Amino acid sequence: MTLKTFHFAGVASMNVTLGVPRIKEIINGSKNISTPIIRVKLVNDVDEAAARLVQGRLERTTLGQVARRIAILLNPPRGNGPKAAPSNVGDACVEVVLDMAVLQKLHLPVDAFTVAHSIANTPRIKVKPEHIVRTRPDRLWVRTAPDFEATGVGLLFELERLLRVLPGVIVAGIPTVARAIVVREKERNQVLIEGTNLQ
Numbered sequence: 001m002t003l004k005t006f007h008f009a010g011v012a013s014m015n016v017t018l019g020v021p022r023i024k025e026i027i028n029g030s031k032n033i034s035t036p037i038i039r040v041k042l043v044n045d046v047d048e049a050a051a052r053l054v055q056g057r058l059e060r061t062t063l064g065q066v067a068r069r070i071a072i073l074l075n076p077p078r079g080n081g082p083k084a085a086p087s088n089v090g091d092a093c094v095e096v097v098l099d100m101a102v103l104q105k106l107h108l109p110v111d112a113f114t115v116a117h118s119i120a121n122t123p124r125i126k127v128k129p130e131h132i133v134r135t136r137p138d139r140l141w142v143r144t145a146p147d148f149e150a151t152g153v154g155l156l157f158e159l160e161r162l163l164r165v166l167p168g169v170i171v172a173g174i175p176t177v178a179r180a181i182v183v184r185e186k187e188r189n190q191v192l193i194e195g196t197n198l199q
Contacts, residue, residue: 032196040191051182051189056106057173058193059180063118064167066110068099072159073141092155093133093141094162100138108172112140118171125165142166 024030040058044050063070073095096115103110112134119142120129131143144158177195184190 035194036196038193038195040193042189042191045188045190048182048184048189051191053107055180055182055191056108058177058191059173060170060175060177060195061106061108061110061172062167063096063115063169063171066099066102066106066108066171067096067167069095069097070163070166071095072163092159093143094159094166096140096142096166098138110171111137113137115169115171116140118169119166122169125162125169127162 040054042051042054071094072092074092096112098110098112098115116129116132116134119125119127119132126145127142128145131145133141133143135141142162144155144162174195177193179194181192181194182189183192
């Protein structure tokens, strides 16, 4: 198998399938080619900030990439004050703290509300919207379903499962776009996308 790496401005690289494997994909008419690349022409192709904005909106971003901390929180605080827990939060939950500096740098419109929506709409997580509590714009708590709270062992296993699967939740971008790179050619910016199904 022959792989070549193309370097763009020394910052990013993209692996492209060439040689016999690529010829086999073309002859066989593969539906899923190994390195699909789409060249996106921009309306505003001279402004690099606009190109970076498009790149951030297209590229798949997971919760693990933009979270400062994802941890199990035992006995969340109760009472008055900014750290107070709402009355419907149980004795244990998974706390997600977003890194707002990273989100601003990537120009992503992501906050605790959008993350809660993404978690609730991810089928493999199996968490209902009423089990997600937004405590601040950058922080939320994910509770387990009430049936897991009956036994301590079941609760612990469910919290560990949430801790394992939450970093993979897609919070921004197109799920099939693994990577997007801004390329400058002849004083014009373009975005190269590694992925398919841009719908």
